[in-house]
Amino acid sequence: MVIYREEYRLYNFGPDHPFSPVRLEMITSLLKALGVWREPLAPPEATREEVLSVHSERLVRRVEAASRGELYPDLEHYGLGTGDTPVFPGMDRAARILVGGTLEGARRILAGEKRVLQLGGGLHHAQYDRASGFCVYNDLSVAIRHMTRAGLRVAYVDIDVHHGDGVQWIHYEEGEVLTLSLHESGRYLFPGTGHVYEIGRGAGLGKKLNLPLEPFTEDESYLEVFEALVPWALKAFRPDVLVVQAGADAHYLDPLADLLLTARAYERLFRLLLEYAEAYAGGRVLFTLGGGYSLDGTVRVWTLLYHVFHGLPLPKRLPEGWLRTWEARLGKPLTPTLHDPEGAYPEIPRREEIEKRNRLTLQRLTELVAPHLLH
Amino acid sequence: MLVRDVMRHPVFTVGPETTLEDAYRFLLEKGIRHLPVVQDGRLVGIITDRDIRLATSHLNPKGPCPGCTRVGEVMTREVVTAHPLDPVEEAARVMRERKIGCLPVLEDEALVGIVTGIDLLDALLRLTGVTEPSGRLEVRLPDRPGELARLTGFLAERGVNIHSLLSYPEGEEAVRAVVRVNTLETHLLAEALRREGFDVLWPPKKPW
Numbered sequence: 001m002v003i004y005r006e007e008y009r010l011y012n013f014g015p016d017h018p019f020s021p022v023r024l025e026m027i028t029s030l031l032k033a034l035g036v037w038r039e040p041l042a043p044p045e046a047t048r049e050e051v052l053s054v055h056s057e058r059l060v061r062r063v064e065a066a067s068r069g070e071l072y073p074d075l076e077h078y079g080l081g082t083g084d085t086p087v088f089p090g091m092d093r094a095a096r097i098l099v100g101g102t103l104e105g106a107r108r109i110l111a112g113e114k115r116v117l118q119l120g121g122g123l124h125h126a127q128y129d130r131a132s133g134f135c136v137y138n139d140l141s142v143a144i145r146h147m148t149r150a151g152l153r154v155a156y157v158d159i160d161v162h163h164g165d166g167v168q169w170i171h172y173e174e175g176e177v178l179t180l181s182l183h184e185s186g187r188y189l190f191p192g193t194g195h196v197y198e199i200g201r202g203a204g205l206g207k208k209l210n211l212p213l214e215p216f217t218e219d220e221s222y223l224e225v226f227e228a229l230v231p232w233a234l235k236a237f238r239p240d241v242l243v244v245q246a247g248a249d250a251h252y253l254d255p256l257a258d259l260l261l262t263a264r265a266y267e268r269l270f271r272l273l274l275e276y277a278e279a280y281a282g283g284r285v286l287f288t289l290g291g292g293y294s295l296d297g298t299v300r301v302w303t304l305l306y307h308v309f310h311g312l313p314l315p316k317r318l319p320e321g322w323l324r325t326w327e328a329r330l331g332k333p334l335t336p337t338l339h340d341p342e343g344a345y346p347e348i349p350r351r352e353e354i355e356k357r358n359r360l361t362l363q364r365l366t367e368l369v370a371p372h373l374l375h
Numbered sequence: 376m377l378v379r380d381v382m383r384h385p386v387f388t389v390g391p392e393t394t395l396e397d398a399y400r401f402l403l404e405k406g407i408r409h410l411p412v413v414q415d416g417r418l419v420g421i422i423t424d425r426d427i428r429l430a431t432s433h434l435n436p437k438g439p440c441p442g443c444t445r446v447g448e449v450m451t452r453e454v455v456t457a458h459p460l461d462p463v464e465e466a467a468r469v470m471r472e473r474k475i476g477c478l479p480v481l482e483d484e485a486l487v488g489i490v491t492g493i494d495l496l497d498a499l500l501r502l503t504g505v506t507e508p509s510g511r512l513e514v515r516l517p518d519r520p521g522e523l524a525r526l527t528g529f530l531a532e533r534g535v536n537i538h539s540l541l542s543y544p545e546g547e548e549a550v551r552a553v554v555r556v557n558t559l560e561t562h563l564l565a566e567a568l569r570r571e572g573f574d575v576l577w578p579p580k581k582p583w
Binding site for chain 1: 505507508509510511533534535536555557558559560561562563577578579581582583
C-alpha cells in the first residue's frame with residue numbers, strides 16, 4: 001500500500017532550500033509516465049495531540065505561532081527560524097500532513113497490512129524539544145510510538161546519510177524500540193552524533209545501534225557491513241515491524257554529503273530490507289522517504305524503491321517525454337536510466353583503508369552492544 | 376575553563392595514622408586512585424594506590440617495607456597543588472611535566488577539591504564534543520591578525536551559528552580552525568568560502 005497526498009508538497013522552505021517538494025513532483029510524474037502509478041491512500045493530517053505524543057508543548061506552540069507569522073524571540077533555541085529550518089506560513093499544518101502519512105502507515109500495519117510505502121516524511125532529525133536539520137515534527141517517532149503503545153516491538157532502520165538522531169534520542173530509553181542508523185561519520189557530517197558508543201540507556205541499553213561510516217564509502221563496503229549488522233541485530237531483537245527511513249542522500253551525486261552509493265546499492269538495500277522484514281518482522285514493514293538533495297539521484301533511488309516495493313520489473317530507460325520536460329524545467333541533463341552509468345565517479349585511492357576502517361567500526365559496535373542485545 | 380569548573384568535590388581524604396590496609400580498602404570502595412592526607416584540617420601529604428601497592432609488594436626493587444603500616448610513612452609530603460582559579464591548561468601542564476596523576480586544589484590552605492587526569496580528559500571532551508546538532512568545517516588560515524575574524528564574520532553574515540571553535544597551529548605560518556556550525560549544508564558553505572579565497576580542508580570539493 002502506498003500513502004501519499006498532493007499536500008505533502010506544502011512542506012516547502014522556499015525555492016533555494018535543498019529539501020525541495022520538486023522531488024515529490026518529479027517522482028510522481030515519473031511513476032505516471034512509466035505507467036506504474038496506482039492511486040495512493042490519502043492520509044488525514046496528524047492532530048496536535050498526536051504530534052504531542054513525541055514533542056513538547058512549547059515546541060508545538062512555537063511552530064503554530066510561526067505558522068501564523070507570530071515569531072517568538074527564542075525561536076532559534078528551538079531550532080526554528082534558522083538557515084536550515086526556516087519558518088514559513090502554514091508550516092504547522094504542512095508538517096502535520098507529513099506526520100499524518102507516516103502515522104496512517106502505522107495504523108494500517110496495526111490493521112493487518114504488511115507493507116506500506118509512505119511517499120514522504122522521514123524527518124528523523126526533529127527532537128522532543130527542537131526542530132533540526134530541515135525537520136519540524138518527527139513523523140517516524142509519532143508512528144513508532146503509536147505502534148509501541150499498541151504493544152508492538154519496533155525495529156527502526158535508517159539508511160539516510162545523516163545520523164537518525166531525533167528518532168534515537170526520543171526512544172533512547174525504550175526497550176521495545178531498536179534503532180539502527182548507518183550514516184557518514186558524525187566526525188565529518190551533520191548532526192555530529194551517531195557514534196558507536198551511543199547505545200541507549202535504561203531499558204533501551206544495547207537497543208540503539210550506530211554504524212558511522214567513513215567519507216567516500218562505496219557500494220561494496222556499505223553492503224558488506226549492512227549485511228553483517230542488520231540481520232544480526234534484527235534476529236536478536238525479534239521485532240514485530242520494521243520502520244525504514246530510506247533517505248537517498250548516501251548517493252554519490254548528493255551535494256550535501258560524502259558517501260558514494262550508486263543506485264545498484266540502493267536496489268540491493270531495498271530488496272534486502274524486504275527480505276529481512278519477511279525473515280524477522282512477520283513481513284511487516286513501513287518505508288518512508290527522507291533526505292536526498294540531488295534531484296537526479298534521489299528521484300531514481302526512490303523510483304527504484306517504488307518498483308522493488310511492488311515487485312515490478314525495472315524499466316530499461318526513463319520515458320523520453322518525462323526526461324525532456326524535466327531537463328527543460330531544471331535546465332540540466334538527467335541520467336536517462338534508473339541505474340547510474342558505469343564508472344560514474346573517479347576511482348577512490350583510499351578504498352582499502354576505508355573498507356578496513358568500516359569493518360573495524362562494525363566490530364566495535366557489535367562488541368559494545370552484544371552483551372546487552374543478545375540474551 | 377578553570378580548575379574549579381572541572382575539579383571534584385567534596386574530596387575523600389585520610390589521616391596519616393590510617394593503616395595502609397584501611398586506605399587501600401577505601402580506595403577500592405570509592406573507585407578512586409588518589410587520597411590527599413589531611414591532619415588538623417591541613418593537607419600534609421598525598422598517597423596513591425600505586426604508593427600502597429609498591430610499599431607492600433615483593434616486586435618493589437627496594438623490597439616490601441614491613442615497618443610501613445601507616446599512611447604517614449609512605450605518603451608523598453611535597454604535594455603539588457592547584458588553585459580553583461588556575462586555568463585548566465596550567466593544571467594539565469604541571470601534571471604533564473611532573474608526571475603526576477592529580478592535583479589537590481587548595482584555597483586559603485583549605486582543601487576544596489581535586490583534579491585528576493580523568494577530569495582533564497572530561498575537559499577535552501567538553502572542548503571538542505558535539506553538544507548541538509551541527510556540521511563540521513575545517514579551514515586553514517594564515518597566521519596573522521584578522522583571519523579568524525574574517526572567517527567568523529563570513530559565517531555571521533550568512534546567519535550561521537557557531538557552536539564550537541577549536542584552533543591550533545599548523546606548521547609555521549598557518550592555523551587550523553575546526554568550526555562546528557548549526558547547518559546541514561556545510562558543502563555549500565565550503566564552496567562559498569573557497570570562492571572568497573579560504574583554504575577549506577573539510578568538507579572536500581567533489582571532482583564530479
